[in-house]
Amino acid sequence: MVDAQQALQQLKEGNKRFVSQVGKQHELSSEQRRLKLLDGQKPFAIILGCSDSRVPAELVFDQGLGDLFVIRVAGNIVAPSQVGSIEFAVETYGTPLVVVLGHSHCGAIQATLDAIRNPSVAPSHNLMSIVSRIRPSLETLAETDLKHNETDLVKYAVRANIRSSVSQVRYSSPYLEEQVQLGKLNVVGAQYSLETGEVDFLDI
């Protein structure tokens, strides 16, 4: 297994291939590769990304079958089933890297900002379970001068939510917290741009 630094490098190089339109998707999803994986997998990175149809992790990082352990949920939130999935991959496969992948124009972020500003329009109970996990990291932001500039507000809100999810992944589970402290696991945030196709890794 590669270490977290090498894993990060592979993702950065894959995103460069994706942006340059020189991806290896045909080879990465070949029959030969599929059959090679019958005996098991060793994903080198775990991606906690948004369900948005425009941000498929394997494509934007130009990775193939067996490479990424992907968890997708609207707003890349951290709830018990996400933490459990990450624990499973780290413990079972020794995967050294978790990337929380948010993105521009995120509908879940927009829905949360709308819920903060229009409390009378309540989303469904199920949608509320997502919004209520995003909301704490956006409430203060929505009160700043950014409220006069919707584009900037959404941009900063996306970043705040990524940072919040990174922190929650690191500390919401004694097992993951220990793995981070032992240096066996790195958790980083990243933001995908729908405009450019580039993934910007955040310094957290």
Ligand SMILES: [Zn+2]
């Ligand atoms: Zn989204």
